[in-house]
Amino acid sequence: MTRPLAVALAGLGTVGGGVLRLLRENADIIAGRAGRPIAVTAVSARDRGRDRGFPLAGLRWYEDAEALADDAEADVVVEVIGGAEGKARALVERALSLGKPVVSANKALIAVHGAALAARAEAAGVPLAFEAAVAGGIPVIKVLREGLAANRLSRITGILNGTSNFILTVMRERGREFAEVLAEAQKLGYAEADPSFDIDGIDAAHKLAILAALAFGRPVDFAAVHVEGIRAVSALDIALAGELGYRIKLLGIARRLEGGIEARVHPAMVPAEAPIARVDGVFNAVVAEGDFVGRVMLEGRGAGAGPTASAIVADLIDIARGRATPVWGAANGALDASLPSLGIAAHHGAYYLRLMVVDRPGVIADVTAILRDLGVSLESMLQRGRAPGEAVPVVLVTHETSETAMREAVARIAALDIAVERPALIRIERG
Amino acid sequence: MTRPLAVALAGLGTVGGGVLRLLRENADIIAGRAGRPIAVTAVSARDRGRDRGFPLAGLRWYEDAEALADDAEADVVVEVIGGAEGKARALVERALSLGKPVVSANKALIAVHGAALAARAEAAGVPLAFEAAVAGGIPVIKVLREGLAANRLSRITGILNGTSNFILTVMRERGREFAEVLAEAQKLGYAEADPSFDIDGIDAAHKLAILAALAFGRPVDFAAVHVEGIRAVSALDIALAGELGYRIKLLGIARRLEGGIEARVHPAMVPAEAPIARVDGVFNAVVAEGDFVGRVMLEGRGAGAGPTASAIVADLIDIARGRATPVWGAANGALDASLPSLGIAAHHGAYYLRLMVVDRPGVIADVTAILRDLGVSLESMLQRGRAPGEAVPVVLVTHETSETAMREAVARIAALDIAVERPALIRIERG
Numbered sequence: 074m075t076r077p078l079a080v081a082l083a084g085l086g087t088v089g090g091g092v093l094r095l096l097r098e099n100a101d102i103i104a105g106r107a108g109r110p111i112a113v114t115a116v117s118a119r120d121r122g123r124d125r126g127f128p129l130a131g132l133r134w135y136e137d138a139e140a141l142a143d144d145a146e147a148d149v150v151v152e153v154i155g156g157a158e159g160k161a162r163a164l165v166e167r168a169l170s171l172g173k174p175v176v177s178a179n180k181a182l183i184a185v186h187g188a189a190l191a192a193r194a195e196a197a198g199v200p201l202a203f204e205a206a207v208a209g210g211i212p213v214i215k216v217l218r219e220g221l222a223a224n225r226l227s228r229i230t231g232i233l234n235g236t237s238n239f240i241l242t243v244m245r246e247r248g249r250e251f252a253e254v255l256a257e258a259q260k261l262g263y264a265e266a267d268p269s270f271d272i273d274g275i276d277a278a279h280k281l282a283i284l285a286a287l288a289f290g291r292p293v294d295f296a297a298v299h300v301e302g303i304r305a306v307s308a309l310d311i312a313l314a315g316e317l318g319y320r321i322k323l324l325g326i327a328r329r330l331e332g333g334i335e336a337r338v339h340p341a342m343v344p345a346e347a348p349i350a351r352v353d354g355v356f357n358a359v360v361a362e363g364d365f366v367g368r369v370m371l372e373g374r375g376a377g378a379g380p381t382a383s384a385i386v387a388d389l390i391d392i393a394r395g396r397a398t399p400v401w402g403a404a405n406g407a408l409d410a411s412l413p414s415l416g417i418a419a420h421h422g423a424y425y426l427r428l429m430v431v432d433r434p435g436v437i438a439d440v441t442a443i444l445r446d447l448g449v450s451l452e453s454m455l456q457r458g459r460a461p462g463e464a465v466p467v468v469l470v471t472h473e474t475s476e477t478a479m480r481e482a483v484a485r486i487a488a489l490d491i492a493v494e495r496p497a498l499i500r501i502e503r504g
Numbered sequence: 505m506t507r508p509l510a511v512a513l514a515g516l517g518t519v520g521g522g523v524l525r526l527l528r529e530n531a532d533i534i535a536g537r538a539g540r541p542i543a544v545t546a547v548s549a550r551d552r553g554r555d556r557g558f559p560l561a562g563l564r565w566y567e568d569a570e571a572l573a574d575d576a577e578a579d580v581v582v583e584v585i586g587g588a589e590g591k592a593r594a595l596v597e598r599a600l601s602l603g604k605p606v607v608s609a610n611k612a613l614i615a616v617h618g619a620a621l622a623a624r625a626e627a628a629g630v631p632l633a634f635e636a637a638v639a640g641g642i643p644v645i646k647v648l649r650e651g652l653a654a655n656r657l658s659r660i661t662g663i664l665n666g667t668s669n670f671i672l673t674v675m676r677e678r679g680r681e682f683a684e685v686l687a688e689a690q691k692l693g694y695a696e697a698d699p700s701f702d703i704d705g706i707d708a709a710h711k712l713a714i715l716a717a718l719a720f721g722r723p724v725d726f727a728a729v730h731v732e733g734i735r736a737v738s739a740l741d742i743a744l745a746g747e748l749g750y751r752i753k754l755l756g757i758a759r760r761l762e763g764g765i766e767a768r769v770h771p772a773m774v775p776a777e778a779p780i781a782r783v784d785g786v787f788n789a790v791v792a793e794g795d796f797v798g799r800v801m802l803e804g805r806g807a808g809a810g811p812t813a814s815a816i817v818a819d820l821i822d823i824a825r826g827r828a829t830p831v832w833g834a835a836n837g838a839l840d841a842s843l844p845s846l847g848i849a850a851h852h853g854a855y856y857l858r859l860m861v862v863d864r865p866g867v868i869a870d871v872t873a874i875l876r877d878l879g880v881s882l883e884s885m886l887q888r889g890r891a892p893g894e895a896v897p898v899v900l901v902t903h904e905t906s907e908t909a910m911r912e913a914v915a916r917i918a919a920l921d922i923a924v925e926r927p928a929l930i931r932i933e934r935g
Contacts, residue, residue, distance in 0.1 A: 091796070095654055095796050098795075099654055099655065099656055099795070099796070102653075102654070102655075102656055102721065103653070103654055105721060105833075105834035105835070105838040106649075106653040106654070106721075106833055106834050107653075108830075108834075108835065204651075210652075210794075210796070210797035210798060210800060211800055212646075212647050212650070212651025212652065212800075215643075215646065215647070215650060215651045216643050216646070216647065216651070218537075219643070219646060219818060219821070219822065219827070220635075220643025220646045220647070220818055221641075221643065221814065221818065222533075222534070222537040222538075222817075222818050222821045223526055223530055223533070223534055223537070223813070223814050223817035223818055223820075223821065224530065224533075224814055225530055225533055290533065290536060290537075348779075348782065348803065351779065351782065363641075363814065364529075364530070364810075365522070365526050365530070365641070365810040365811065365813055365814040366641035366804065366805065366810065366811050366814040366815075367641065367804060367805045367808075367810065367811060368804060368805075369641060369642055369643075369802070369803070369804035369805075370801075370802070370803040370804065371800070371801070371802055371803075372779065372800070372801040372802075372803075373797065373798060373799060373800035373801065374797065374798045374799075377798075379795075379796040379797065379798065380796065380797050380798060382654070382796055383652065383654050383655055383794065383796040383797040384797075386653075386654035387650060387651055387652065387653050387654055389654075390650070390653045390654065391650065394828070394829065395828075396650070396827040396828065396829065397825070397826075397827065398825065398827065399539075402536075402537055403536035403537050403539075404536070404539065407536040
């Protein structure tokens with residue numbers, strides 16, 4: 074058998090430890106699939122003294138992650154430091170410049186700097202792989218970049234953040250409010266101490282930007298993704314959605330429309346019978362729609378040491394086998410940089426509008442008059458309970474209309490003296 | 505751009521036509537992903553004169569499929585003739601012997617002769633690809649062979665035959681019997697005039713044999729797959745399963761157990777909330793379970809011109825890019841030929857046993873005594889309706905027990921004078 078593929082690993086947290094463990098525990102299988110053994114020979118992390126629960130004997134240690142790129146023996150650099158800037162970016166750039174293949178789990182880095190990094194990788198003629206950056210162990214990058222490569226894809230829909238999906242699932246199952254479920258998730262270790270990246274949709278937006286670039290064959294454009302998180306989702310809206318036959322999910326949606334590419338992350342109502350509506354807890358899912366293949370759905374664990382390590386080592390096996398694919402599926406010159414990004418203001422779709430209004434005569438007439446004036450037609454209306462003089466929820470579900478009309482409607486309704494709190498507006502998707 | 509990859513296509517039925525259409529309609533995308541154009545330059549089919557609805561001008565025509573392999577210009581041979589023997593086998597063998605890469609959609613050929621063909625491909629140093637042979641457009645071969653390659657897989661569960669799944673779905677939704685739904689499916693074109701391959705489980709068994717070989721890294725062994733079809737599934741059992749919280753699906757299941765590999769295709773009861781239970785109609789799904797990745801599920805269209813062409817052209821793009829993978833994931837010499845195949849007699853699991861018995865005192869006592877004597881313990885029992893002196897269904901759900909005990913129980917119960925018809929026995933799976 075050939076000489077082992079020597080890996081320099083930057084980052085020894087949960088994921089880095091998972092990679093070390095996987096390469097050791099499944100060394101026989103991996104060597105068979107890769108055609109040669111794969112072994113970590115050099116590592117880098119912040120604190121050398123910390124007990125990480127796995128042996129580091131025999132591995133060359135670097136204080137400075139960037140210096141790993143210069144390790145003379147390393148054939149490949151694996152970056153699991155995280156963050157779009159700093160050491161992660163410096164290491165990846167340096168490794169590519171030195172002509173070393175890179176495997177990264179870093180969605181922020183790939184979403185923000187992926188176009189420039191791909192140019193470096195192409196110039197050096199080496200792979201830059203990032204299967205672990207999106208949807209953990211689900212091989213969605215490989216499926217989009219290779220498995221569905223013959224298709225003109227029209228739409229990607231994903232549950233891309235396990236923390237948000239876990240919180241929404243618990244809110245629905247137990248009828249509880251966001252803040253308390255978040256606190257519980259933090260105690261259980263399902264949410265970070267600073268949960269913003271997850272619950273404000275940024276993590277999902279990084280992943281969606283990557284998927285959209287792959288699906289539509291154009292340079293990655295994170296800045297163009299519209300992002301809303303789940304902080305404003307209430308237990309009441311989840312319950313009302315259920316009554317209407319929907320579930321509320323934090324979705325990432327990228328569509329190829331006539332005028333360009335739409336990419337957005339926000340809470341969305343999907344029919345309860347849609348396959349993606351059933352993806353609960355920390356699971357992730359991606360639905361890809363192609364002109365020949367139809368709809369393909371992938372589902373699995375989107376995070377955690379095991380699934381992430383599975384994706385990273387799959388990338389290493391591809392590199393060991395010499396299986397090369399352009400970073401974004403086609404050569405950088407073949408990507409369509411002319412496809413414009415459409416802002417959320419251009420969105421058209423159906424909407425759920427929930428008001429808390431004082432229960433008195435004429436309220437519904439005022440609200441429906443505003444919608445009529447804006448050309449918004451209603452599919453259904455739901456009024457829960459009767460409590461004269463007090464606040465009651467009123468739900469309006471629209472037919473397809475424009476985002477601009479709905480935003481104007483919300484502003485006008487909020488200005489009425491009947492509205493007790495700001496109306497809730499949730500986009501409806503077919504899933 | 506480089507010279508086009510020249511494809512010789514054997515078979516111009518639905519699938520062959522789909523490949524021609526896809527290569528033409530998405531030529532721009534395919535050339536970008538493949539790094540060069542891909543074009544069919546030679547074809548073969550039985551009847552040259554037939555109008556197929558697509559143009560064949562400019563393509564070299566061969567009366568004899570096998571002769572396609574010798575076409576001097578062809579870089580790759582695509583075989584969509586079908587069948588484990590005859591022209592399909594001859595063509596694939598000849599092409600590999602001539603050192604030409606082969607893409608085949610032929611599950612029977614790969615399941616039955618896949619080990620020998622892989623030896624030929626390895627000797628010639630050329631790819632033999634068959635993404636389209638299993639689950640149509642779902643890239644399950646690529647996912648098992650590459651995407652999950654770092655995992656020790658323990659189990660594959662699949663809905664692998666769209667015709668059977670369609671029939672079972674309609675039976676459940678409309679409460680109708682097998683024979684009439686089959687007749688309707690034949691009229692609609694969802695089932696063949698001779699439906700045996702689909703409804704007797706053979707097609708699913710071909711696919712399962714292929715998946716098991718890939719998942720467990722051993723030579724493909726179609727003969728070892730236990731096969732039962734759906735002819736014996738009744739509307740009554742589907743309804744009773746529903747009452748108990750289950751759905752009946754034709755599943756292919758391959759498991760790595762301590763003593764070896766178990767592979768079986770049969771109707772199975774799965775919990776209604778299991779993701780695979782919700783895969784209805786002509787859709788296919790595969791769940792793979794790995795030690796690091798956990799459970800990954802893939803779902804999509806398992807047949808049809810579009811999805812099958814999508815898979816074939818994905819294989820062609822891999823070949824155009826020079827992305828090579830050993831036929832069975834690892835070199836033939838690295839496969840574990842020592843792993844024994846376990847017969848169905850060694851199976852352990854839970855069972856659904858439904859009897860039609862004369863409704864009179866002592867009947868349940870007789871039946872439960874038989875089960876007790878065989879060491880089978882019951883999880884639950886369901887008796888529907890009361891009709892003294894007439895036949896009523898009685899359902900017994902067992903805890904985990906052995907196949908041999910259940911077969912003996914069925915034989916003994918059938919021998920009682922209380923049993924009106926042969927008991928129905930359905931294995932219960934966790935999905």
